[in-house]
Amino acid sequence: MNNFQTLPAGGNTLGAAGNPIFSNPLFGHSPITDIIEPPCQCLRVEADIGPMLVRLAHSTSTTMDRLDAGRQSSDLVEWTGPAAIYFREHLQLLARESALLRDHVDGLVRLGGTG
């Protein structure tokens, strides 16, 4: 799966993204003041990056769901010996890292939304 395909085409060519009306509500930007003055460049960057972060967070979460399912299926494999012990120990390690990554991605979305 190529997650680049889920990103907006031409992410750097802002176009309509510079218009605050297209700003992502998740990231809490108010367009009111922009009617009076030309928008600052930082708002265009926000409008560009914000949706990208949301999509990436979603893709990461979906991938982790699939990985967790695969990881749980791996418990069914009949396998003993040093490599099997290593495999299972590292699956547990993966589970911990997977949970950490999920927390981190959630935190990142919240950070963007409340910033």
Add this chain to the structure above:
Amino acid sequence: MAWAVSSNILGGSRYATAALEEYLAIARVLTDESASLSTLATSWASTGLQMRSAMASSLCPALRGEPTAPNTSHTRMPFMRLLSSCERCSRQCQWIADKTGTLAELLIRAHSLYAQAESDSRSLVDSTVQGSMTVLPLQTALGLGVWSLADIVTTSASSRRSHGASALSSTSWAHQGMMNALGSAVDPLHALTSSQGAVNAGARCLTPITRRIADSRQGDTLTVTQVQSRTPVVTSIHSVDEALANLQRLGTQRAQGAQSSSGLDYATIAVQHYRKADGNSSWLVMIPGTDGHPDSPLGWLQNVEAMSSDPEQRRHADSVRLVREAMERAGIGESDEVALVGHSQGGIVAASIAADEQDRYAIRHVVTAGSPIANHPIPEHTWVTSVEIDDELVASLDGASNPQTTPWLTVHGTVHQQDPADQPATPFDASAVEGVDDAQQISHSLPFHQAAYHNAEQLGSPAVQRHERHFQQIVDGELVETTYWQGRMATSP
């Protein structure tokens, strides 16, 4: 740079189709998600780079988290913290991707999940090389020569191997096909009709010639003598690993000749007698490889006879006669369980006895290291554990892949040089070759096979474990006695 061997396991046990599909599905999920996470890692890193670039190129202080002028509208996104989070997500995704990929690879190797595909592609290559060698022998030989030369030129700076060993290694994929073509060329008619392969049919055709040469040089009278060892060379064993270690010690003593600490000389085999808990006897016969001494029954020419597709020719091979006589004089009974372990020619002899002496002995298990025995007609009730190294040539001299059945397991080792400073992805990627100089040229020596089997054992392959248990059941008992038997050839008086 130390030598290390990485193993692949073929045959040994067949999973039920449902189990195989299930394991394959798990391996595919892990592999696919590893690739997805790797892509996500790049995407997170790329987003971070975009943010970094925007922060560097924009004059707006809000992007850098600095205070902004009042009455103007600016972003309230904490870019600095988001940037750091993106980079961290990228690192975490990549770590999980790498680890997941490594675990998928481990699962695939330990359970030989792609063995059938590997076997099919190997057959295709063999047929192509054989066809090419038959139709265009000169052009094919020239092509393989150029191939070897290119490999020698490109790897000469990094490899410590000799040019000959490098040439063998680079053309290892063609060895079986070439040998089949050569076998067919020697005896085209019999090669087509023989059920035991073109090479063995060719050996059958060559045997009268090689026997005449051997008899004229060595004579045809074999004398087998029981000899004593001054030191314990072959000890009590409980596993294939330990049996191979015993065989290696026996081979080393033999190579040192009369100067060895044990006093054991060339063409000496060992026979161990075990007493099981139920009182029954079982036996382990250990047979080293070719030594090439002028009066040795384990000479070079005896290889051809032991490889023949004709059972009578195999039985007449001096090396086979040595082992048969030693087994008889050691007192192996008809119903006693027997395991044979051999390296190189020793393995060919073990396979020949397993194929031809089933009426006389209850041969339950054969372990071979670096022996071309794919075409020996070993009955299904005798289990075979073969260890072969990809580029050793000798194991490919049969021109065929070993059968992939439950009683026949093949451990294929691939040799490489490993920098001790390099950290492998898992401790099971390869096993170090013990007791071999870094400049060792040929991978046919037994320590390479020992490392290959050790690696396969470490992987915890269920197929290897089943074979190991089968072998252990035979030697599961108390060692009663080890006897050593030495053979010498002489002209009849």
